[in-house]
Amino acid sequence: MMRQDRPLLAGLSFLLLALLAASFLVGSVPVPAGQMLAALWGQGDGALVLVAQEIRLPRALLGALVGAGLGMAGAALQGYLRNPLAEPGLIGASSAASLGAVLVIYFGLSATWPLSLPLAGMAGAGLAVLLIQGLAGRDASVLLLILAGMAVQSLAASLTALALNLAPNPHAALEIAFWLLGSLTDRTNQHLLLAGPFILAGLWLLASDGRALDALGLGERTAASLGVNLAGLRRRVVLGTVLAVGASVAVTGAIGFIGLVVPHLLRRVTGHQPSRLLWPSALAGACLLLAADLLVRLLPTNDELKLGVVSGLIGAPFFFHLLLRTRADLR
Amino acid sequence: MRRAALSWMAAALLAAACAAVPVGAAAPARIISLSLCTDQFLLAVAARDQIAGLTHLAGDPHLSPYAAQAAGLFLHDGTAEQVLLQHPDLVLAGSFARGATVEMLERLGVPVLRLKSPRSLAEIPDQVEQVANAVGRPEAGRALAASLRARLAPAATPFASAALYRPGGEVPGARSLVADMMQVAGLANSGGRLTGRPNGRVAVESLVLDPPNLLVLDSVRPDRPGIGQSVLSHPALAAGAAGLRTVNFPILYWLCASPASIDGAYILASRARQALAAGQGGAS
Numbered sequence: 001m002m003r004q005d006r007p008l009l010a011g012l013s014f015l016l017l018a019l020l021a022a023s024f025l026v027g028s029v030p031v032p033a034g035q036m037l038a039a040l041w042g043q044g045d046g047a048l049v050l051v052a053q054e055i056r057l058p059r060a061l062l063g064a065l066v067g068a069g070l071g072m073a074g075a076a077l078q079g080y081l082r083n084p085l086a087e088p089g090l091i092g093a094s095s096a097a098s099l100g101a102v103l104v105i106y107f108g109l110s111a112t113w114p115l116s117l118p119l120a121g122m123a124g125a126g127l128a129v130l131l132i133q134g135l136a137g138r139d140a141s142v143l144l145l146i147l148a149g150m151a152v153q154s155l156a157a158s159l160t161a162l163a164l165n166l167a168p169n170p171h172a173a174l175e176i177a178f179w180l181l182g183s184l185t186d187r188t189n190q191h192l193l194l195a196g197p198f199i200l201a202g203l204w205l206l207a208s209d210g211r212a213l214d215a216l217g218l219g220e221r222t223a224a225s226l227g228v229n230l231a232g233l234r235r236r237v238v239l240g241t242v243l244a245v246g247a248s249v250a251v252t253g254a255i256g257f258i259g260l261v262v263p264h265l266l267r268r269v270t271g272h273q274p275s276r277l278l279w280p281s282a283l284a285g286a287c288l289l290l291a292a293d294l295l296v297r298l299l300p301t302n303d304e305l306k307l308g309v310v311s312g313l314i315g316a317p318f319f320f321h322l323l324l325r326t327r328a329d330l331r
Numbered sequence: 332m333r334r335a336a337l338s339w340m341a342a343a344l345l346a347a348a349c350a351a352v353p354v355g356a357a358a359p360a361r362i363i364s365l366s367l368c369t370d371q372f373l374l375a376v377a378a379r380d381q382i383a384g385l386t387h388l389a390g391d392p393h394l395s396p397y398a399a400q401a402a403g404l405f406l407h408d409g410t411a412e413q414v415l416l417q418h419p420d421l422v423l424a425g426s427f428a429r430g431a432t433v434e435m436l437e438r439l440g441v442p443v444l445r446l447k448s449p450r451s452l453a454e455i456p457d458q459v460e461q462v463a464n465a466v467g468r469p470e471a472g473r474a475l476a477a478s479l480r481a482r483l484a485p486a487a488t489p490f491a492s493a494a495l496y497r498p499g500g501e502v503p504g505a506r507s508l509v510a511d512m513m514q515v516a517g518l519a520n521s522g523g524r525l526t527g528r529p530n531g532r533v534a535v536e537s538l539v540l541d542p543p544n545l546l547v548l549d550s551v552r553p554d555r556p557g558i559g560q561s562v563l564s565h566p567a568l569a570a571g572a573a574g575l576r577t578v579n580f581p582i583l584y585w586l587c588a589s590p591a592s593i594d595g596a597y598i599l600a601s602r603a604r605q606a607l608a609a610g611q612g613g614a615s
Contacts, residue, residue, distance in 0.1 A: 025513045026536070027536050029534075029536055029537050029540045029541070030539050031540070045541065047540050050539050050567045051539050051540060052565050054565075054567040055535055055536045055539070055565075055567050056536070105556055105557065105558070106556060108554070108556055110556070111371070111553065111556050162608070166556045167555075168554065169552070169555035169556065169557045169560065170555075171498060171499075171557065171559060172555075172557050174559075175499075175557055175558045178558050185585050186500065186534065186535045186565060188565060188566055188567075189566065190566070194590055199343065212417040212424065215433055249401075277366050302531070302562055303532055304529070304532070304534070319460075
């Protein structure tokens with residue numbers, strides 16, 4: 001981490017705190033901020049305390065953690081695969097994590113053994129990352145990576161739909177929107193406790209790879225000659241992504257594009273070194289997700305919008321822009 | 332000769348009766364119902380040996396109040412093929428599903444009685460009479476309809492407010508059979524006020540901050556887990572916000588508007604009183 005990035009990190013941290021507060025203070029029922037904050041410490045009306053501690057707190061914290069995980073995983077994957085379009089959603093890791101979560105929730109395993117939920121999400125994400133590596137390999141062209149990602153994504157989405165249709169719950173098929181687009185609505189402290197530790201572990205693992213990723217940017221041989229253990233780096237990046245993305249998606253569904261948009265916006269400030277990009281990406285990812293979740297709650301739609309709709313509305317045009325810019329590579 | 336001519340005429344009459352919905356003529360002998368809701372009217376008024384087929388849902392004790400009576404009867408899968416092979420002389424169809432099947436049956440000359448699903452409890456006795464006339468048992472229909480009407484006395488002033496809470500946070504509002512049954516049970520439905528629309532979703536937060544006296548749950552199925560189901564066991568609701576009591580009510584009474592819905596209103600009233608009394612007795 002470089003000294004010149006301190007203003008950026010401080011600004012993003014400040015923004016994150018402001019958005020956390022806003023996320024805690026905005027809800028479907030307007031409550032004065034003072035009462036809400038008092039209720040967080042257990043003071044005031046019993047119902048308000050419940051809303052503060054059991055509904056809004058987990059939503060805000062989970063939003064920040066999931067955003068941070070997706071943002072940093074995007075930055076790390078782009079550095080590791082040396083590909084500007086690598087992103088947990090686009091390479092299919094998110095959809096595959098959804099599939100894992102759907103399997104354990106709808107067939108009853110997570111009810112008896114809650115820890116199976118993040119584990120299944122991570123297993124799904126892990127399979128997707130390994131599949132992508134097998135299909136496209138590292139140093140693949142942008143086009144090959146996107147195509148491989150699309151294949152994994154559509155396979156995972158189809159299997160998710162199939163699993164939901166086979167589930168004993170006849171309404172399960174209607175819940176596919178949650179798994180494909182993601183939502184933080186009415187997530188509980190249990191979800192936070194289940195996913196939080198894994199996401200934090202993933203963040204820590206990815207953040208410690210900054211220097212090695214910098215070296216990898218110079219090419220594999222150069223990196224090896226600089227003392228980077230390439231096999232070890234690969235294990236750490238894959239495991240970190242799997243921890244952060246798998247656990248996130250298992251409790252919120254697949255929220256797309258955060259990991260694509262955030263590193264690209266930040267590169268204008270930090271330049272192209274992965275080590276300078278990782279922590280800012282985590283902070284900005286958290287900010288973006290919280291902002292999207294605020295928007296979801298403030299828009300006067302009939303039903304609360306799914307988060308993936310908002311992140312897609314922001315991310316997809318951005319994706320177009322990136323495609324236009326990298327068009328030369330695609331030919 | 333005369334006897335042969337007479338029997339020939341009788342056969343011709345019978346064939347004519349089969350070709351159209353009979354109006355007080357010979358009672359249909361092979362009746363098939365195409366929807367869970369029409370199943371219930373048929374079971375309530377027809378003789379058992381008149382019923383040639385019901386939907387496969389009619390035997391599900393979670394969904395059908397007459398599941399015990401449906402046991403042993405033929406349950407079809409709703410395709411025109413299965414229905415035709417039973418050679419029905421009357422088919423009862425609901426207003427929602429199986430539009431294509433019904434059209435095909437009509438094209439093939441099978442008499443079909445399309446029933447509009449009742450939108451209120453008061454319309455249920457009327458439909459009982461309509462179905463009873465169609466199956467040739469008007470007296471049975473009149474008797475059942477009269478006893479149902481007698482039990483539909485206007486409710487006293489509500490003794491508690493209530494909202495039905497379904498998977499995914501869905502809350503049926505003011506314009507529904509649910510609201511009607513609550514009214515007869517002496518409950519004021521606050522669903523419409525919570526959602527601000529006839530039907531909609533309610534966030535757990537809104538429910539905790541503006542709780543009805545009673546939260547009615549009709550779809551808790553631990554054996555069928557899902558994201559929607561998980562909302563029903565949200566800790567903020569389980570912890571029991573001030574004054575919020577929950578009561579479990581079998582969905583089968585208001586899934587379809589049927590004669591059993593009127594029993595259901597009374598069952599709802601007694602369960603609601605029990606839950607509120609238990610809440611006051613063992614209040615924390």
